[in-house]
Amino acid sequence: MRATPMTNRPTDLPQHALERLGGMRKAHFFTSDLSVNEFLLVKQAGFDPLGLVMGSSIYNIAARPPQDLGQFEPGRELVEITGALYHARELAMARLEEEADQLGADGIIGVRLEVNMHAWGQNIMEFVAIGTAVKHAGGEAFRNAKGKPFQSGLSGQDFWTLLRSGYRPVGFVMGNAVYFVRPEALYVPDDARNGELSPYTHCLYDARELAMERLQAEAEDLGAMGIVGVEIEEKQHTWGVRPGSVVARGGNSAKLYGETIEFFVFGTAVVPAQSKEPAPVPTMVIPANDAGEKR
Amino acid sequence: MNPVIQRPPAALSDFSVTEFLTLSRMGFLPHGVVVGDAIVDAGVNQLQGQTRELSQLSHAMRTARWMAVTRMRDQARRHAAEGVVGVRLSVEHHRWRGGHQVVKILALGTAVAFDPSHAPAELRGAPPLTLADGRPFTSALSGQDFVTLLRAGYRPVSVAVGCCVYELNAYGVWQTGQMGQNIEIAEYTQALFDARELAMERMTQDLFSDFGLAGAHQAAGHPDAPVGVVGMNVSEQAHAGAKNVIEYTAIGTAVAPTREGDPRKAARPPAPTIVVPLDR
Numbered sequence: 001m002r003a004t005p006m007t008n009r010p011t012d013l014p015q016h017a018l019e020r021l022g023g024m025r026k027a028h029f030f031t032s033d034l035s036v037n038e039f040l041l042v043k044q045a046g047f048d049p050l051g052l053v054m055g056s057s058i059y060n061i062a063a064r065p066p067q068d069l070g071q072f073e074p075g076r077e078l079v080e081i082t083g084a085l086y087h088a089r090e091l092a093m094a095r096l097e098e099e100a101d102q103l104g105a106d107g108i109i110g111v112r113l114e115v116n117m118h119a120w121g122q123n124i125m126e127f128v129a130i131g132t133a134v135k136h137a138g139g140e141a142f143r144n145a146k147g148k149p150f151q152s153g154l155s156g157q158d159f160w161t162l163l164r165s166g167y168r169p170v171g172f173v174m175g176n177a178v179y180f181v182r183p184e185a186l187y188v189p190d191d192a193r194n195g196e197l198s199p200y201t202h203c204l205y206d207a208r209e210l211a212m213e214r215l216q217a218e219a220e221d222l223g224a225m226g227i228v229g230v231e232i233e234e235k236q237h238t239w240g241v242r243p244g245s246v247v248a249r250g251g252n253s254a255k256l257y258g259e260t261i262e263f264f265v266f267g268t269a270v271v272p273a274q275s276k277e278p279a280p281v282p283t284m285v286i287p288a289n290d291a292g293e294k295r
Numbered sequence: 296m297n298p299v300i301q302r303p304p305a306a307l308s309d310f311s312v313t314e315f316l317t318l319s320r321m322g323f324l325p326h327g328v329v330v331g332d333a334i335v336d337a338g339v340n341q342l343q344g345q346t347r348e349l350s351q352l353s354h355a356m357r358t359a360r361w362m363a364v365t366r367m368r369d370q371a372r373r374h375a376a377e378g379v380v381g382v383r384l385s386v387e388h389h390r391w392r393g394g395h396q397v398v399k400i401l402a403l404g405t406a407v408a409f410d411p412s413h414a415p416a417e418l419r420g421a422p423p424l425t426l427a428d429g430r431p432f433t434s435a436l437s438g439q440d441f442v443t444l445l446r447a448g449y450r451p452v453s454v455a456v457g458c459c460v461y462e463l464n465a466y467g468v469w470q471t472g473q474m475g476q477n478i479e480i481a482e483y484t485q486a487l488f489d490a491r492e493l494a495m496e497r498m499t500q501d502l503f504s505d506f507g508l509a510g511a512h513q514a515a516g517h518p519d520a521p522v523g524v525v526g527m528n529v530s531e532q533a534h535a536g537a538k539n540v541i542e543y544t545a546i547g548t549a550v551a552p553t554r555e556g557d558p559r560k561a562a563r564p565p566a567p568t569i570v571v572p573l574d575r
Contacts, residue, residue, distance in 0.1 A: 013488075014485060014488045014489040014492055015489070016489050016492035016493050016496055017488065017489075017492045019492075019496060020492055020495055020496040020499070023510060023511060024511070026511070026512055027511030027512040027514065028511075028522075029499070029511035029514070029521070029522065029523060030522070030523035030524070031495065031498070031499065031523065031524040031527050031547065032523065032524065032525055032526075032527055032547075033526065033527040033529075033547070034525060034526070035440065035525070035526055036436060036440035036443050036444050036525055036526065037440070037443065039525050040443065040444075040447050040564070040565070040567075041567055044564065044567060049523065052495065052529075054491060054492075054529075055488075056484060056487060056488050056491070057479055058479065058480045058483035058484045058487065059477070059478070059479050059480065060476060060477065060479075060480055061477060062475045062476055062477050080477060081477065083477070084477035087479075088479065091479060095488075116531070124480065126483075126484075126487065130529070160567060161569065280567075280568065280569045282568075282569040282570060283568050283569065283571070284573055285570045285571070285573065286572075286573045286574065287573075287574050
C-alpha cells in the first residue's frame with residue numbers, strides 16, 4: 001500500500017487498473033455500462049466504445065461551524081469544506097480521465113458521479129466517477145481544448161441527439177458551495193403568523209448562486225457555448241451533527257446547532273459542431289406499452 | 296440443429312406481455328423458466344482490522360456463481376433451448392454453525408428457442424444461436440434488448456460476472472492522525488479502487504476462460520469469441536452485515552457478431568427516430 005496520497009499522474013492508478021486497461025487496449029475487447037439501445041446509438045453516431053472507466057477518491061471531512069460569525073450574519077460559506085468536497089470530486093474525475101487516456105479514448109460518455117457514505121466512517125465520503133470511454137471510428141479529433149478526452153454526463157440517447165443536432169460535448173462541469181446556517185436563522189419569530197424566514201432564504205439563495213457561478217466559470221474555461229442537462233442537488237451531509245440528533249432539514253438539531261448544507265450542480269458543457277445530416281424531426285407516437293411495465 | 300423442437304407442453308416464462316410478443320414475432324418461443332443454484336462454504340473468515348482482500352470469500356462467490364449459471368444452462372439444454380434470456384442472479388449470505396460463512400447464489404431466467412414455423416418467412420433459415428460447443432447462450436438482457444441486438448448484428452453469448460470482497464481497516468483514520476483534517480485518505484482510495492478494478496478484471500478473465508481461452512488477445516478465430524460486454528453494472532454493498540467489509544460485483548452480457556448469413560441482422564442498421572410519446 002502506498003503511503004503517499006495518489007496524484008494525478010497515470011502511473012498512480014492502481015496496479016489492477018493498469019492491467020485491466022492494458023488488456024482491453026491490446027485485444028480490442030470492450031466493456032460498457034451502456035444499455036443495448038445506447039450502445040447502438042453510440043455506434044450510429046460514429047463512436048466505438050473502448051471500455052468502462054472509473055475514478056474514485058475517499059476523503060475525510062472535518063466540518064466545524066465558523067466561530068467568528070458577526071452578530072447579524074445569518075450564515076456563511078464554509079470555504080474550506082467547499083474546497084475539500086470539490087477537490088475530492090476533482091480527484092475522482094481526474095482519475096477517470098487518466099483511465100480513458102490510457103485507453104487512447106477521444107471522450108467519456110454517460111459519466112456519473114456518485115457519493116457513498118460508509119458505515120465505517122462517519123466523516124468519510126467516497127466519490128466515484130464512472131463512464132464509458134469512446135473513440136471516433138473515423139478518426140476525427142474530439143478531444144477538448146485542453147487536449148484531454150471530452151466528458152459527457154448525458155445518456156447515449158441524448159449524446160446521439162446532441163451530435164445530430166449540431167453540437168458536441170466538451171466537458172462534465174460542476175460547481176458546489178457548502179453553507180453553514182446559524183440556528184438563530186431558523187427561529188420562527190411568531191408561530192401564529194405566516195412569514196418568510198428571510199435570513200434562511202438568504203443563506204440558501206446565496207449558496208445556490210455560488211454553486212451556479214462556479215459551474216458557469218468552469219464551462220467558460222472550456223470555451224463552451226452553453227451547458228445542457230444541468231442538475232442541482234441539495235445535500236444535507238450528516239457530518240457536523242451531534243449523534244442522536246434529528247438530521248432532517250429544519251429539524252430540532254438544526255435549531256440548536258445550525259445546519260450545514262451543500263449545493264452541488266453539474267451539467268455537460270457543449271460547443272457547436274458541424275453536423276453532416278440535417279437535425280431529425282420528431283415523430284409523435286402513442287406507446288401501447290403498459291405504463292407500469294418495467295422492461 | 297434439431298429440426299423438431301421439444302418445447303415443454305406448458306412452457307413457463309417470466310416475460311412481460313410486450314417481451315413475449317417481441318420475441319414471438321421473431322420466432323422465439325419460451326421453453327420454460329430455468330433455475331440453477333449453489334451453496335458454497337466460504338470457511339471461517341476472522342476479520343483482522345486490516346485493509347486486504349478476503350480471497351476466500353471472493354473465491355466462494357465466484358465458484359457459487361459459476362455453478363449456479365452452469366446448472367441453469369444445463370437445465371435449458373435439457374429443455375432443448377438455444378439460450379436463456381433475462382437472467383437474474385441473487386445472492387444470500389448466511390453464517391452457519393461454527394461461524395462458517397455460506398454463500399448461496401440463485402440464477403434464474405427464461406429459456407428460449409427458435410421455432411421456424413412461428414417465424415416470419417424471411418427468417419426461417421436463420422442459424423441457431425446456441426454456442427459452437429452446443430451449450431445454450433445466457434443473457435441478462437430483456438427480450439426487447441435481445442431482439443434489438445440481433446437486428447443490429449450482435450448476439451449475446453454469456454452473462455459475465457466478476458466479484459471482489461475487501462476488508463477495510465476501520466481505524467485507519469485514527470491511526471494516521473488525519474481525523475481533524477480535510478484530506479484524502481489514500482489507503483482507502485487505493486483499496487476500494489483496486490477492489491473495483493479486480494471485480495471488473497475477473498469478469499473479463501472468467502468470461503474468456505469459460506470458452507477455454509487465456510484472454511481477449513487469444514480470442515481471434517474462436518467461433519464464439521465475445522467482442523465486448525454491454526449493460527454492465529458494478530454494484531457495491533456492505534457484505535453480510537459487516538460494516539467494514541465491502542463486496543463489489545461486476546455483471547454484464549457479453550456479445551459476439553451474429554453468424555455469417557444470419558437473416559436476423561437487418562440489411563441496414565435500424566435508423567433511430569426521435570419520437571414524442573403521447574402517453575402522458
